[in-house]
Amino acid sequence: MSETIDSAVLEQRAAELVDQARRAGADAADAVVVRGRSRSVSVRLGKVEATEASESDDFSLRVFVGRRVASVSANPGFDLKLLAERAVAMAKASPEDPYASLADPDRLAKSYPDLDLFDSRDVSTETLTERALAAEEAALSVTGVTNSSGAGASAGMGGLVLVTSHGFSGSYMATRFGCSVSAIAGEGTKMERDYDFDSRLYFHELRTAEDIGRVAGERAAARINPRRVATQKNLTVVFDPRIARGFVGHLAGAVNGASVxxxxxxxxxxxxxxxxxxxxxxxxxxxxxxxxxxxxxxxxxxxxxxxxxxxxxxxxxxxxxxxxxxxxxxxxxxxxxxxxxxxxxxxxNLALEPGSISREDLIGGVGTGFYVTELIGQGVNMVTGEYSRGASGFWIENGEVLYPVSEVTIASNLKQMFMALTPADDIDRKFGIAAPTLAIEGMTLAGT
Structure with missing residues (x-):
């Protein structure tokens, strides 16, 4: 992103907003600005379908009057004094919250590292268009692929400016670039769809458009003519890494202090x-x-x-x-x-750390099992841990991935699944939630 990033003006305005809140009667306050810039291109069958761009600097003020708290939001250009007075009036009318407050002063960051999150490269709309078209072309060139659901490329940046009434003032920005494509294989009632994508902070670290498109096409083609399988219990289910990341997301929700x-x-x-x-x-x-x-x-x-x-x-x-x-x-x-x-x-950056076994050896040791590449539905109860999801993927027999399978349901309880999982060594740490291929024993598969 070529835009010069200078958060000093936003920090100053946030500081003025906090000062106005104190003048209006707040015992404590903080102001945050969430900055966002994005640009994206979507294409289908070689033609641009849409280009979009957005910019925002969203201000939020949180005020405390004793144990009473209130928050208000506004866009740039608002009246500082009026917004602060409104927030304080709301707080005075709110019920007490015994747990609400700013962070303890001794926990605030006195200094913080440069994590190299911002790519200053100027990525034009034309470059994004070329990237999306190249990804789709690569997908369509795969044998068995007959159509495209579209491809896209994006560039954006976002960040946070935070000022508190007890001495903290700071900001950071991060860029994000992405490319994705969805391919369709087969014909008539036997069409199958799959996708691939990549997302990175630095544009040059993205996988090539050709690689993303090829993988999407190969995944779709591999799913042609899926079979049904019989219901089975105590089956080993192997989660593809992109499915495993979502599975680790369930752990993140379960260890969230607010949920606890x-x-x-x-x-x-x-x-x-x-x-x-x-x-x-x-x-x-x-x-x-x-x-x-x-x-x-x-x-x-x-x-x-x-x-x-x-x-x-x-x-x-x-x-x-x-x-x-x-x-x-x-x-x-x-x-x-x-x-x-x-x-x-x-x-x-949450990671289920890799094990010492390769993906190939992990699958080879399964015997009979099911390799999951897609999940359907939201059948996860975070209160009880009950887990039941529609799934498709590939059947494993004698340690080999043989043929595609669809229209099945896999079920268990997350507590049991956590205790029964074995990780492979193929983790990709470029995602916010990272996980390798996972084998989970003792699941039920509902089929024909």
Missing amino acids: ARKTSFLRDMMGKQIMKSGIAVTDDPLIVRGASSRPFDGEGVSGSKLSMVEDGVLRHWFLSTSAARELGLETNGRGVRGGPSVSPAST
């Missing part, structure tokens, strides 16, 4: 207990240089550090913001995320 405090997590009573096999680790690190979800400080100005969320199979941490931590009698670990005016805990 609300008692809506099936792991709420498992702190310090074994939730995975010995030897398995899950980490979360906000300070990875060029990490997809890296940030030098969180949405409350607190520095985070690398956490071993699961160590040797034992659960060691929740994701905590200040309010969630206080509700649990703990201290924040710098995982607060601004969602407009509110702050909630969330993961950063």
Whole structure:
């Protein structure tokens, strides 16, 4: 992105907004600006279907009057004094929240590292168009591919400016580039669709458009003429890495401190207990240089550090913001995320660490099983851990991936799945949630 990034003006305006809140009667306040710029191109069958661009600087003010809190949002150009007075009036009329406050001053970041999150390269709309067209062309050139659902390329940047009434002022920006394509293989009622994509902070680190298109086409073609299989119990199910990332996302939700405090997590009573096999680790690190979800400080100005969320199979941490931590009698670990005016805990660069076995050997040791490449539906109960999803993928027999399978359902309980998983060694850490291929024993497959 060629735009010069100067957050000084936004920081000054945020500081003025906090000062106006104090003048209006707030005991404490913070102001945040979420900056966003994006540009995208979508194509289909060699023609540009749409080009889009957006820009925004969204201001939010959070004020505290005793234990009462209120938040307001505004676009640039608002009246500082009027917005601050409105927020304070709302807070005075709000019920008390015993856990709401700014982060403790001694937890605020005094300095923070440059994580190299911003690519200053100017990527034009023409370049994005060429990238999308090349990806689609590569997909269409794969034998068996008969049509395209479209391709796209995007460039954007986003960042955070935060100013608090107790001395914190900081900002950071990050860029993001992406390319995706969806291919259709087969004809008539036997058409199958699949996709591939890539997303990186730096444009030159993206996989080539030709590679993305080829993989999408090959995935779609491999799914032609799927078979049905019989219902089976105690089956080993292997999750493709892109499916495994979503599976690890369920863990992130279960160890979210806000969910634990609300008692809506099936792991709420498992702190310090074994939730995975010995030897398995899950980490979360906000300070990875060029990490997809890296940030030098969180949405409350607190520095985070690398956490071993699961160590040797034992659960060691929740994701905590200040309010969630206080509700649990703990201290924040710098995982607060601004969602407009509110702050909630969330993961950063979360990784289920790889094992020592290759993907090929992992599948080879399965015997009979099911390799999942797509999941359908939202059949996950985060309170009980019950898991039931529609799925498609490939059948494994004698350790070999043989033929495509569709219209089945896989089911188990997430607690059991966590304890039964074995990771391969093929992790890609370029995503905010990273996971290798996973084999999970003892699942039920509902088929014919």
